[in-house]
Amino acid sequence: FQAAGLPEYNGCYALVLDSLFSTEELSSFLAEAEVSSPWKVAQINAGTHEYTDTSYRNSDRIIYDSFELLDKIFVRIRPHLKEIEEFDGEAKQKWRMVRKNERLRSLRYPIGGYFKDHQDGKTKQRTFYTLQFYLPSDRQIRPDPRRGGTTRFLSWSSRPRHAHADLEAVPGWVLVFQHAKHLHTGAEVIGGVKCTMRSDMLYERVGLPVLVYSVPVRP
Structure with missing residues (x-):
């Protein structure tokens, strides 16, 4: 992020994993989603x-729950993620990963598909990391090679936002990042079809918060 001109992301967690799943497994993720429900126009979450x-x-979406797929993904990905700490007001609270969210969101971006600047939402339980799986294209819809559709991280402060970091939507890659920290966009697809699956990790508190007191200095 520093090299891309995004110093505000120094210290933020972002990781790309490769070769955790075979092409056949990734294709089965998409097939399982399509069996569970038809594709619908992706909506925007306004909270209420x-x-x-x-x-x-501008994309299609399928939302479904799969505990079986959850277990498979969790076993593969957990060794690559570590415990995290955060400050909550004046209390230092440690959190431990307990499981992956069984709620899966499969997304399909045809030519002209995109998702403008946004942060990923939170679930009712405490989450910190987004997991974005880049899946093989749905060639039954359009056989052309995919072009465009990068995941672009943007600066919070630049107006206009010239500084950015792009990640190609390479099938087989898994992007893990802090959804509360990173402003990002799904760039427009200009060729083929981009397919992804999104979920997140769930965490629980470990121990009690550690209160941090400031001691006044006498003049």
């Missing part, structure tokens, strides 16, 4: 409700 705005988010 969802709405459709294809000028801001």
